[in-house]
Amino acid sequence: MSTLEKLNPVPRYSTLRITESADASVHWCHMHADLADNPGRACFKPALVNEIIQYQWSLADRMRRARGEDGAGLQHVVLASDCDAFNLGGDLQYFCDSIRRQDRHALLTYARQCVRGVHAFHTGLDAGAHSIALVQGDALGGGFEAALSCHTIVAEEGVGMGLPEVLFDLFPGMGAYSFLCKRIAPHQAERMMLSGDVLSSDELYKMGLVDMLVPRGQGVQAVEDVIRANRRIPHARAAMHRVRAMSQPVTLEEMMAITEVWVDTAMQLGEKSMRTMERLVRAQYKRHGTPAAVSA
Known part of the structure; x- marks a missing residue:
């Protein structure tokens, strides 16, 4: 067993399983830890989003203190999943409830939290970390955005990844355009966002959207x-992070402004879009063995 595989459990959260290497330089954040005992939907429920941000804040503080005290080298944070999906996207049930109540504040608060989370992975938690997304199951909508926010995307073969929000007349507003345009041309990013197609990890690797494609398991x-x-190249890698941030910046302000457009668009959706979202919610529940909590 390699040094990297010797992980210490760090229990604290209800929706996350957190482990780290013995030398506290590799940090694994597994989403959906709660689904093992309480089957539900592998999506960005508000509780999951909030716990990810709490974890990021806590870990970033530890990383900065360690770097200042003993000159610790390059650290890594890995975003992964404890179920058969990486993440199926935003909480569509929460979206429907907020839109039907015309509660713009609730939807905007949720969206801003999501943006804070993905932007933190994009910036290495503002602590010089290298972020890695390990995609072993489907990554859709916000799940794909979360993977795109990381410095490196490792995906297993045959995994579905895409941005299906256009199916209910919405667009992915928590970083998709900003992050896609750092990897592919803007017109390709727009085509992907407006098509709603779910592509295989194999196809996305050929497009340059997945950094490393490996067999299942x-x-x-x-x-x-x-x-x-x-x-082997910690200083070069850290320098590359800084260069990327200079030449291809994705600012929190930019992402927050796009989120405002997303919320304003969502608040205009009608019943047809609501019914489509509810069908997707039922499919998410069915996938993980829980009866739908949404009326047919």
Whole structure:
């Protein structure tokens, strides 16, 4: 067993399973830890979003203190999942409830929290960390946005990834356009967002949207390989983060402004869009073995 595989549990959260390496330089954040005992939807429920942000704040503080005290080297944070989906996207049930109540404040608060979370992964928690998304199951909508926010995307073969929001006349507003345009041309990003197509990880690798494609079951080893490679060039990798931030900035202000457009668009949706979202909610419940809590 490699050093990277010797992970220490760090219990604290209800929706996350947190582990870290013995030397506290590799930090794994597994989403949907609650679904093992309480089947539900593998989406960005408000509780999951809030816990991710709490974890990011706490970890970033530890990283900055460690770097200041002993000159700790490049650290890594890995976003993964404890169920068969990486993440199926935003909480569509919450969207429907907020839109029907015309509660713009609730929807905007939720969206801003999502943006804070993905932007933190994009900036390495503002602590010089290298973020990695390990995608071993479907990453849709906000789940795909979360993966795109990370410095490196490792995906297993045959995984579905895409932005289906156009199916209910909405667009992905928590970073998709900003992050896609750092990897592909803007017109390709727009085409992907407006098509609603779910593509395989194999196709996305060919497009340059996935950094490393590996066979099923080999994702964890591939992440370890990425970390091992980075450890051989820690100063060059850290410098590349800074260069990327200078030449291809994605600011929190930009993302918050786009989120305002997303919320204003969502608040205009009618019953047809609501029914489509509710069908998707039922499919999410069915996928993880829980009867739908949404009327047919």
